[in-house]
Amino acid sequence: MKLVHLSDLHLGKRVNEFSMIEDQKYILLQIINILDEIRPDGVIIAGDVYDKSVPSEDAVRLWDGFLSMLADRKLQVYAISGNHDSAVRFAQNSRIIDMAGIHLSPAYDGKVSHFTCADEYSDKCGDVNIYMLPFVKPANVRAFYPDEEITDYTDAVRIALTHLSCRKDVEVDTAAAEENSDISGNTATNTSIDSTKRNILIAHQFVTGAERCESEEITIGGLDNVDASIFDDFDYVALGHIHGPQFVKRETIRYSGTPLKYSFSEKDHHKSVTVVTVKEKGDIEIEKIPLTPKRDLRQIKGTYEELTDKKNYESTNTEDYIQAILTDEEDIPDAISKLRFIYPNLMKLSYDNKRTRENRIVEGASDVERKSPVELFEEFYEKQNNQEMSKEQKELVKDLIEGIWN
């Protein structure tokens, strides 16, 4: 079976105060086009669908539209909530839309639900199990298993993965399953993972060793990592949470990454969707299909003159989200608004020059009594800007100070 792995859509996100909604709409349509081309059996979305626990109306509309398009295509969708989503709001109406093949993880209720899917290898290897674990903190798991020793995230996920339930077993007698079903829709099975079967896990956690970037939420203390060894029974782990596409420990414990760049620390990322082909037990093929955004997020660097020289920008997309780094030694007055005539989506402006390169600590001056106000100012200027004042600047300061003193 073929599955497309996505994560961290962060619908409704603003980057440096710029709304990403149009870019997100564009990239979701591109993903739909990819799905139409490769025709997978299912789509995995590994958490952080929304950017906020109470998402904007635009974000809700976008998610609703995307799910409808997936359902129209009769695709099975397996989506879990991430740390940015409200697990409860995310799961709203989930048992109803389940019937349309859209499977949203319920808020963690002490059981990891899973689906059993038949494919062309089922006769030989049994069905594929797809386990869905929404983002959990140690406290979430501890609440259901107070007698277990859960001191960190690794314990939490490990314990969670030993309490499973089958939410809807497509291939098994559904009437029997319903009989055992409790109010949450879970059938009360409590089995451990059968490592002889083909097992896929969808999770939203920080696996030890993954490379982080700025648009992720950093936990104070940084003790939110999970050891990859607890995933040994899974043939493929579809991860969300880390925004750069990468695998950890083995190729089949993988972050798909965000579909768009959400910070300048991601300027060199190549965003993609991950296509996972599950063959016989232990045989997983992975392919990445690149995504091309409506507007890239990139950095330009040079003097003001260089950045505003037409021959330097005419062959580029000036609508891109830009971080400009000016290398002029002197600040350009009102540079942001001037540069925005050329680069309307300029997000950030900074200087790379003598002043910014070295951050000297500006301490109190010495021999204050014996120095003139102009001398003291010159000293201060030099310490702050890592360079001497120019002749014109000195003249100006002299005039100003004389004016004040008189």
Ligand SMILES: [Mn+2]
């Ligand atoms: Mn995220």
